[in-house]
Amino acid sequence: MVMTVSVNVPSGFADRPMGMQDSYPGFAKRRRVIENRLVDFFDEAGYELVSSGAFEFVDTLLRARPFEAAREWVQLFDGMGNAIALRPEMTPSIARMAAPLVTAAKLPIRWSYAERVYRRTNDPASLSWASGKAAESTQVGVEWIGEAGATADAQVLDLCHRATLALGLQETQTVVSHARLLPALLKALGVPGELVADGLACLTRGDYVAFRAVLPSTLPDVIGILQAVTPYEPDSLADATAGAIWQSETARQEMEAAWGSLVLLASAVTDLGLKEQVMFDLTLHRDITYYTGLVFEVFAPGVGAPIALGGRYDDLLAQFGSAAPAVGLAFEVERVLAVLGAPMTAADTFSAGSLGAAVNHAGGGL
Amino acid sequence: MLTVALAKGRTVDDLLPLWQEAQLPLPADLDDTRALVFEVAWDGYSPIRYLLAKPADVPTYVSFGVADLGVVGKDVLLEQQKELYELIDLAVSKCRLCVAGLPKDFDRRPERVATKYPKLADAYFRSQGQSVEIVPLSGSIELASVIGLADRIYDLVQTGSTLKANGLVVYDTVHDISARLVANRSSYRMKQREISEVVRRLNEAMAKRGAVRQ
Structure with a gap:
């Protein structure tokens, strides 16, 4: 079969400014x-x-x-x-x-x-x-x-x-955190202010590796602590930070206050029957500085x-x-x-049949 | 199904032993076929599908969500700055991003730099207060220096033997590079059970190796 190829794609139409999209x-x-x-x-x-x-x-x-x-x-x-x-x-x-x-x-x-x-x-x-x-x-x-x-x-x-x-x-997941909890935890553990800012910037980018590298190595595993706790279990923060050495009492109290409001939120969320859809991840940090409490992001498969x-x-x-x-x-x-x-929409919706075909085809020694 | 995009070549070769130590399922024939997609069962979890992709394409697959996880060198992540979660420094496939050139050019002001990493190279030379012309190439960067296209190259150096064979020397080391586990932001939430198990097993295997603190 002969394919005809259009070599002379016309050009010279007006362009758009950077980032502008026609629909x-x-x-x-x-x-x-x-x-x-x-x-x-x-x-x-x-x-x-x-x-x-x-x-x-x-x-x-x-x-x-x-x-x-x-x-x-x-x-x-x-x-x-x-x-x-x-x-x-x-x-x-x-x-x-x-x-x-x-x-x-x-x-x-x-x-x-x-x-x-x-x-x-x-x-x-x-x-x-x-x-x-x-x-x-x-x-x-x-x-x-x-x-x-x-x-x-x-x-x-x-x-x-x-x-x-x-x-x-159909399937969405809401991820919730508190804007002040993580900064207060870091300050309470004695991390200097400029390192706190650097660390939070890493988390906003989603770079957990850099976050660990930025913090002093004497610190406990902050990410491990935060991933182990959930406000659905009100005592989990106290349990996870049991061995911590607090350097700043005001910061620790600020952290406790943020945690307290998350615990209230978790119980209100449970009352509304939303526990399935709402998860807490206290490592979530957003770059918007005016937030004072609740912060959240909603995810759906495929994006x-x-x-x-x-x-x-x-x-x-x-x-x-x-x-x-x-x-x-x-x-x-x-x-x-x-x-x-x-x-x-999700990697899963690839049907098993079409995947099998792709595997076989590629395996055929192209 | 959990889809994992692996960077073909050196990264995947160095990764597989760690992946095995972590007792994560692997297809038997990953090395010796020319297939690009592999599916394996995982006891107690949903199956894993592996994609073998060109390293520079791994962040794209992951950021668009056709792969949930990816393993790729930090050099690619630094150059592309895609929206992802970077979860673990796997401490394998280690190398360095270096500035190199012929010994005779060392004392001259840099003028032209050949590289696969135009953004990183530009950022580096600006940070040195030097204005250079960047020559983007897609491979065999050393050649540019040898034949006089550029007076500096900005490239990955593994053992240094390629540089040596071409008579080049390292002027400066800019970044230490290693393979990273990255996740799509949506998958990280929607497939949390599988992903946190992968992370847990890899961390455990690395702890056994006595690698860096995680």
């Missing part, structure tokens, strides 16, 4: 359907849709994030010479919008949003949605301002789980990055002029689409 019929519609399904679901759950402009003042974003995070933002100057940036996420915008209402004591605030968010990328292949960081992506999420405590945290985890079911995702993320940020609203506890979550819509549409 043709099919994909664009599926994405909008998913967005709508989430917005409707959150609406029924009592979260009203809000929206804001794509640009924020850099100054506004810096109230939420440290200076180093600004490297990832797409920045420019407006006509007045102010530095502005495309929002890298919605939470700072929501906090800015909510602060006047908080001052007027109109609490609680339960809002949802469905927006594009932006960050700088060096990857020309914009289809890093499934496995990495995209320059432009779609987030649908909720923010609940004015409610503190483990019960509210558990309700957010429950909301998130029910949203995954509404999307038709190597979390499909939903969230956490509690009780100190953020104060940066916008009016203090209030708050908790939120966001779905990464393109990753959800990748899970739903993946030709092989």
Whole structure:
């Protein structure tokens, strides 16, 4: 059989800026359907849709994030010479919008949003949605301002789980930690501040090997301790750290407080019947500095990055002029689409038959 | 099913003894066939499927989740910076990332550097306050230095015998490299039972070898 090969692929069409992705019929519609399904679901759950402009003042974003995070933002100057940036996420915008209402004591605030968010990328292949960081992506999420405590945290985890079911995702796993527990544990064990920061950066990258290398070798096996404990068993932390030598009593108390709130959360999660879906991994660390308590990531088979993320940020609203506890979550819509549409959602779905054929074929001595 | 992508060549050769000591199931014919996919049963756990992949492709397979686990050199991980969990330093297949060149060029300012690791090489020379032109090549990097394409090479050095045979000397050692066990972030959560058992057995086997603290 003769194959015809097209040598003269036409060229010279207009290109796109780095990281920008076109969506043709099919994909664009599926994405909008998913967005709508989430917005409707959150609406029924009592979260009203809000929206804001794509640009924020850099100054506004810096109230939420440290200076180093600004490297990832797409920045420019407006006509007045102010530095502005495309929002890298919605939470700072929501906090800015909510602060006047908080001052007027109109609490609680339960809002949802469905927006594009932006960050700088060096990857020309914009289809890093499934496995990495995209320059432009779609987030649908909720923010609940004015409610503190483990019960509210558990309700957010429950909301998130029910949203995954509404999307038709069968198997998901929610991984939960506390933003302050690991830093407090390291400080309590006498690790100097700059090493704590280095260690946490390693864990954010997922590099457990470097984390072990960064910490002083005199330290007990921190990862081993954290992987052995679960707030479903309230005494497990005390048991696992029984032999530890504490260098800082304040840090130890901070660790105990974080653990106490996780234990409350674990019992609230059990009451909601979510124990199967919610696991604790205290080595989970997220790079967002405004989290003060609960942090979580939701995983589904076939996509190597979390499909939903969230956490509690009780100190953020104060940066916008009016203090209030708050908790939120966001779905990464393109990753959800990748899970739903993946030709092989999990390595398992390779049927045994087709695998057998591949093995035989390759074994035939190509 | 747990899918493990192994970097073909030296990494897998050095890894197999450790894998056996860890009593993890292995296919009998891994070395002597040209097959790329192997499936073996694992008592009490779901079966393991092994993929033999080009080292530079292992992080891609793992980050996209077609492999749950991977074993690959740290050099590849450093160059690619994919989103993965790096779980264990397996302390096998050890080598070094080095800057090398002809002895006569040692005192000259570097101008052109041939390498398989353009990002790492660029980062290294910038950290030395030197501005160089990077020449990306995909193999036999030593050749670039010998024939005068580049005055430095930035490459993996195992025993140093290839360098020696070509009259090259090591100027500087930049990173110590060894094989690492990496996991897909979703698989690490969804297949926790299997993966933590692999990790536990490997750690145990390494402890027996008296390797580095884990």
